[in-house]
Amino acid sequence: MRENEPLSNNIGKMLKCYRRRTGLTGSQLAKRINVSQQQISRYENGVNNITFDRLVILFNALEMDGSDIEFFFEEIKRFIDSEEYKKRSFVNF
Secondary structure (H helix, E strand, O other), X not given: XXXXXXXXXXXXXXXXXXXXXXXXXXHHHHHHXXXXXXXXXXXXXXXXXXXXXXXXXXXXXXXXXXXXXXXHHHHHHHHHHOHHHHHHHHHOO
């Protein structure tokens, strides 16, 4: 198994928080977007990368509004700008 990418890990953690906030289980979210519960788990744990198209589908399934989505991307930018991310990114090159 490959080491989880820090950005995928961060995105997965945020998606898991939004899923829990909506009160959905992994299985319920999986049914909403027509994937397996295992796939949701892989996304949330940063094991699988998420395409932008799939991310938009997840936003809709999680009933995220514009301010939620804006906050989501602000958090990604904050993470990318962090020293932790920069150090780990160059190590993996």
